Amino acid sequence: MESGVIPIDDLAGWFDLQSTLESGQTFRWERADGRTYESAGGYGGSNWYHTTHDGEVIRTRQRDDRLEWEATIDAVPVLIDQLGLDDDLTAIRAAAPDDALIQRAFDAYRGMRIVRDPFFPCLIAFICSAQMRLERIFEMQRALRQTYGESITVDGTTYYTFPTPERLAAATERELRELRLGYRAPYVRESAEMIATGSVTQETIPDDYEGAHDALQAFVGVGDKVADCVCMFSLGHLEAIPLDTWIQTAIEEYYPECDRGSYVETADALRERFGRYPGYTQTYVFHYLRAR
DNA sequence: CGCCAGGCTAGCG
DNA sequence: CGCTAGCATGGC
Numbered sequence: 431m432e433s434g435v436i437p438i439d440d441l442a443g444w445f446d447l448q449s450t451l452e453s454g455q456t457f458r459w460e461r462a463d464g465r466t467y468e469s470a471g472g473y474g475g476s477n478w479y480h481t482t483h484d485g486e487v488i489r490t491r492q493r494d495d496r497l498e499w500e501a502t503i504d505a506v507p508v509l510i511d512q513l514g515l516d517d518d519l520t521a522i523r524a525a526a527p528d529d530a531l532i533q534r535a536f537d538a539y540r541g542m543r544i545v546r547d548p549f550f551p552c553l554i555a556f557i558c559s560a561q562m563r564l565e566r567i568f569e570m571q572r573a574l575r576q577t578y579g580e581s582i583t584v585d586g587t588t589y590y591t592f593p594t595p596e597r598l599a600a601a602t603e604r605e606l607r608e609l610r611l612g613y614r615a616p617y618v619r620e621s622a623e624m625i626a627t628g629s630v631t632q633e634t635i636p637d638d639y640e641g642a643h644d645a646l647q648a649f650v651g652v653g654d655k656v657a658d659c660v661c662m663f664s665l666g667h668l669e670a671i672p673l674d675t676w677i678q679t680a681i682e683e684y685y686p687e688c689d690r691g692s693y694v695e696t697a698d699a700l701r702e703r704f705g706r707y708p709g710y711t712q713t714y715v716f717h718y719l720r721a722r
Numbered sequence: 723c724g725c726c727a728g729g730c731t732a733g734c735g
Numbered sequence: 736c737g738c739t740a741g742c743a744t745g746g747c
Contacts (some may be wrong), residue, residue: 561743614730614742
């Protein structure tokens with residue numbers, strides 16, 4: 431394995447690996463101790479995480495101002511791209527609206543960044559996310575990897591890639607239900623099939639946010655909210671504001687005048703309140719409300 | 723037991 | 736268009 435260090439002092443606005451990976455943005459990084467989501471360690475912990483990318487294994491952990499990595503490739507460009515290390519978090523933090531809830535959320539998780547996941551695993555994870563707790567979404571993705579992914583053994587440890595669209599399309603609904611995907615099983619299978627057959631793919635999704643938000647809903651199991659999650663956590667549209675149950679609660683309690691009835695109009699109204707980087711504000715507020 | 727969790731689909735008016 | 740029943744599973 432190759433290895434290296436990314437100095438965090440070189441990044442604008444600090445970095446926190448644990449809150450970035452355990453805030454419900456991504457479900458493709460496993461913590462080496464096998465646990466997930468705030469259990470054991472608390473934020474700023476120095477746990478190892480691992481994932482696979484293009485058939486290569488990447489491990490990383492943070493120790494204070496050093497992001498250490500070990501991988502079967504040079505992981506630096508992958509980490510920079512997928513962990514948002516190029517985002518100017520100093521400017522994003524400075525532009526956060528002067529609003530009590532938003533300021534508290536940004537202060538609570540300094541260094542949390544928005545991930546950029548590969549398209550297919552992101553799509554499948556958020557199709558699975560409907561009416562599910564974060565821990566269960568993670569368990570479902572792990573089950574998909576271990577059942578349909580390819581195994582890679584490095585230094586005596588076995589890792590699993592995320593399955594290809596073709597492999598998931600070839601699974602049966604019954605098999606997917608046996609992995610406890612519930613009513614999401616046919617959504618996963620059919621959406622994978624759409625990509626495998628080429629009827630809708632990442633390449634057919636428009637480049638602009640609104641076009642992408644609409645086009646993604648051609649997939650089965652993808653509505654306004656899941657489309658916004660894929661826009662933000664894979665396609666880089668940081669103006670997306672997924673309206674989930676936690677954000678709906680925030681609207682009721684803090685921004686009732688933003689409730690315009692429909693999803694799109696409410697999201698537009700909330701964008702006016704969330705400042706220059708709406709997706710970052712949304713991600714911090716979501717995580718703050720959910721994890722407090 | 724009931725309620726809820728990063729909602730969506732299909733069917734109706 | 737908007738509205739709603741039904742949908743799997745597991746934690747509390």
